[in-house]
Amino acid sequence: MTNDMCGDLNARTGSELDFIENDTYDPFAMDDEEYEYDIGLQKRKSCDNKVDARGKQLLQLCITLKLRILNGRMLGDSNGNFTCFKPNGTSVVDYIIMSEDLIQHTLNCKVSNFIPCFSDCHCKVSCMLLASYCPVFINKNENTQNFPGKFKWTDCSKEKFQDALCHPSCKLDINAFLTNNYQDKSNINSAATDLQNIIIKAAKMSLKFKSNKYKKKTINKKKWYDQDLYNKREN
Structure with a gap:
């Protein structure tokens, strides 16, 4: 780094x-x-x-x-x-x-x-x-995932989230996280994932989740507007 x-x-x-x-x-x-x-x-x-x-x-x-x-x-x-x-x-x-x-x-x-x-x-x-430039080619056909959404945080969310962390199910996960051995560098990603799952679990128990809504873009095609013209416009 x-x-x-x-x-x-x-x-x-x-x-x-x-x-x-x-x-x-x-x-x-x-x-x-x-x-x-x-x-x-x-x-x-x-x-x-x-x-x-x-x-x-x-x-x-x-x-x-x-x-x-x-x-x-x-x-x-x-x-x-x-x-x-x-x-x-x-x-x-x-x-x-x-x-x-x-x-x-x-x-x-x-x-x-x-x-x-x-x-x-x-x-x-x-x-x-000294700087070097490496062009990056984006694959437009690559499958990507939309952002899943977000948890809504209000004035009373702090207490609710803390109470959720004290839930027996979350406490069990926290104890497992604290007792697990993450000393090896290869386990850093596993530790981050385990901690993330604990936070998400407590958030689902205490906070309201707002999903993102994505509108699919519609293309008003003319008779003369074929796939070849569409690809040229995108490129």
Whole structure:
């Protein structure tokens, strides 16, 4: 899964590491086989040397989710320029953060000059990514399902739904869900389906269901309007 964040995060990270240094494979270590090792990246530079509490939290988030800060690391902002200008000082609090696997597709990172009419104290941060276009051909003959409908939620629905979850039948399903072993990644879909079934079951017991009605489109065909003309119009 790839993620990215961009904007004012109100966190000062200095030039501290946002990845685990020397995180290389050791064949003799008794580690989890599913553990993914961090890729060794160039260390960041920053004009802001301070690290605050929120910055430490952001760095820990990056390490945990394999996210990487582009500021001070990429072409265009190799020095980690200041992004925030206030009367009491300057700082780096605006970031572009991306998943580790997106770094190789990133061309540059730029901190624009401060423009007062653009922001009260922040600079614009931007980056350029390599992109590839893959045309997708839609099969119009493919069978699709209409959206089944929705449950109507009112002011008193909260209490009714909670009571439904306490029903012996739902409680039995909830206990089975909590005691089931979903540790394997292959069982994630099964866990999501089981949880979805519990929610739908409680909703059917407590909420009103409104089905969607779809009107079939009728085509007023002229005598000269044959199937060949219809196909050409659709294409």
